[in-house]
Amino acid sequence: MADRPARNPRATRSVVHAPNGMVASSQPLASAAGLRILLQGGNAFDAAVATAAALTVVEPMQTGLGGDMFALLYNQKNKKVEALNGSGRAPQKATRDFYRSKGFSSMPERGILSITTPGTVDGWAEILEKHGTMTFAQVLAPAIEYAEKGFPVSEIISNQWKREEELLRATLAASETFLLDGRAPREGELFVNPRLAATLKAISAGGRDAFYKGEIARKIAAYMEEHGGLLTYDDLASHSSTWVEPVSVTYKGHRVYQLPPNGQGVVMLNILNIMEQFDLSSMLHNSADYVHVLAEATKLALADRDHFICDPAFSTIPLDQLLSKEYATARSQLISMDSVIKEAGPGLEMKSDTVYFTVVDKDRNAISFINSVFDGFGSGIVAGDTGIALQNRGSGFSLEEGHLNQLEPGKRPLHTIIPAMVTKDDQPFLSYGVMGGDMQTQGQVQVLLNLLEYGMNIQEAGEAPRMRYLDHELALESEFAGSVRYGLIEKGHKVVSLVDCFGGFQGILIDPKTGMLQGGSDPRKDGCAIGY
Structure with a gap:
């Protein structure tokens, strides 16, 4: 790595500072699309x-019109955090008995029987109708341009695209839409998607009804x-998003917001509550003790x-x-520093691939946004000539009789998928x-603790080495020292x-003292933060 002439010479890049608006996303062309709208007078x-x-x-392997x-959202007009659940539902024909009769003991991970109703387009429409100032025609223009005229594929995305070649080859519609002569586009290669361009144009002209009740739905x-498949026209036509009350907890003078279930945002807040029970100031960042406590809380x-x-x-x-502090205290007492x-079981008794981005505008309206088709290209099923890869969120259900998520x-x-604010x-603030x-x-917990407990800036907090607890295994990035690995x-x-x-x-991050914007973007993705 180069020696940066900065306080942290090991960082990959500087914090992006801007006085007006900012977009941070996983792909530079997408960040530029959002910035274009801000410069045209649109809001966040x-x-x-x-x-x-x-x-x-x-x-397209991470997100799409066929996803959720x-x-x-924080709108300065009403001074509160609002939450939009734009996830789709199981088809009306999808029953446990149907899957059992087909020999399934668990939900299929991929394929046509893993598909649920796409919620994305309706969610976009809700945001524009309630808080936006522009039309679909205006905000979809950059995407239509990229689909119609083509875009050069970026490095990490090209690698992830290549991993899904076999899946895409399995059906003609998927292969014709997302492959070039049977292969994924290479880094820097121009990729054109005329089928998706046509679908985006239809939504641009006809809004949500073009997708859920018009020719696209048919x-x-x-x-x-x-x-x-089980998804029908009636499933699409009856779909609606839901404005819900966000859930939150406090941490060191800050309030941390998530969406309530059916999302897993409660898990992040639960981990944060448990971590608050420990004296993190006595633990070095990414030391064996710190990673141990974080893994056990997770x-x-x-x-x-x-x-x-x-x-x-x-x-x-x-x-x-x-979400109570009392519950976090009780759960934290199960954690031993030595073993x-x-x-781990539930603590209470009773009688489940993605893109993330964020935008803040000149008025300090803010939106934390996540869009996904779940696994790479979702179900692997593309709906004919629509250019739409349909998600495999049905795999998130249980076929266990009596399970709450049955x-x-x-x-x-x-x-x-969980955005945070x-x-x-x-x-x-963030x-x-x-x-x-x-x-x-x-x-999300690691990034927030990097900021609030260990004094990192927004870029450092996002690119610091991470751990991940994975079903009885603890995965560590290569930067972790051998002594930490041995201690764990x-x-x-x-x-x-x-x-x-x-x-x-x-x-x-919105600096509370100056009001200026500070952006960070992960080197694990192709993207960037950009402001003006």
């Missing part, structure tokens, strides 16, 4: 939809029926997730108890996220080394 919410749409074109979205439904919180998190429209979830918890028609599955003195399955909860092994951890499983961070 307009720019967010433009960024999301651009990402569906330039990072969640967002946390094409999706026809493809599903022809190939044995283990406990994930046990609660797997037991409790589901669609609250179908089951009661004890949120107040799960690991062998089997598959039921019209039910939302356990969701991994932090306020200080009731004003937005809008950020870390994409990557259950790494999102762990990564002595405590009973099974330490492993992995690559490309530690998520992707994007964040914007």
Whole structure:
């Protein structure tokens, strides 16, 4: 690495500073699309939809019109954090008995039977209608341009695209839409997606109804029926997003917000609450003791997730108890500094691939936004000539009878995607996220503690080496010292080394003293923070 003439010579880049607006996303062209809207007079919410749409074109293995979205929004007009659940539901034909009759003991991970209703486009429409100032035609223009005229594929995205070649080759529609002569586009190669461009144009002209009730919906439904899928036109036509009350906890004078279930945001807050019970100031950053406590707190919180998190429209979830400081205290007492918890279970008794980005505008409206098709290219199914890869969120359901997250028609599955927002003195302080399955909860905690406990700036906090607890294994990035690895092994951890499983961070911090914007973007992704 180069020797940077800066306070932290090992950092990959400087914090991005800007006085007016800022966009931080996982792909520079998408960040530029959002910035274009800000420069045209749009607000953060307009720019967010433009960024999301651009990402569906330039990072299609991670996000798309066939996926879901969640967002946390702070509008200076009403001075509060709002939450939008833009996730889709199981098809009405999707029943546990159907899957059992087909020989499934668990939900299929991929394929046409893993598909749930896409929620993305309706979520975009809700944001524009409630908080935006621009039309679909205006904010989708950059995405349409990238799809129609093409864009050069970036480095990390090209690698992730290549990993899904076999999946895309399996069906003609997917191969014709996302491969070039049977292969993924290479880094720097121009990729054009005319099918997706046509679909985006239809949404640009007709809004959400063009997607859910018009020709696009009919094409999706026809493809599903022809190939044995369960999603129907009626499932699409009846879909709606939900404005929900966010959940939050306090930490060191800050309030940390997440969306409530069916997302796993509660897990992040639970981990944070448990970590607050320990004297982190006595632990060196990324020392064996610190990583041990974080891994054990994560283990406990994930046990609660797997037991409790589901669609609250179908089951009661004890949120107040799960998020209480008293509960965190009780859970923290299960953690020994010398050994690991062998089997973690839920702490209460009762009678489940992604893009993340954030935008802040000149008025300090802020939006924390996450959009996903789950695994790379989701189900692997592309709906005919629509250019839409349909998500595999159905794999988030359980087929276990009586489980709170049991598959039921019209039910939302356990969701991994979680945007985060932090306020200080009731004003937005930090809008950020870390994409990557259950790494999102762990990564968000690590980034926040890097900021608040260890004094890092927004860029350092996002690129510092990370750990990830993975079902009885503890994955560490290569930067962790051998002495730390040995110390963790002595405590009973099974330490492993992995690559490309530690998520992707994007964040914007609003300096409480100056009001200026500070942006950070993860070197684990291709993206950047950019402002004006």
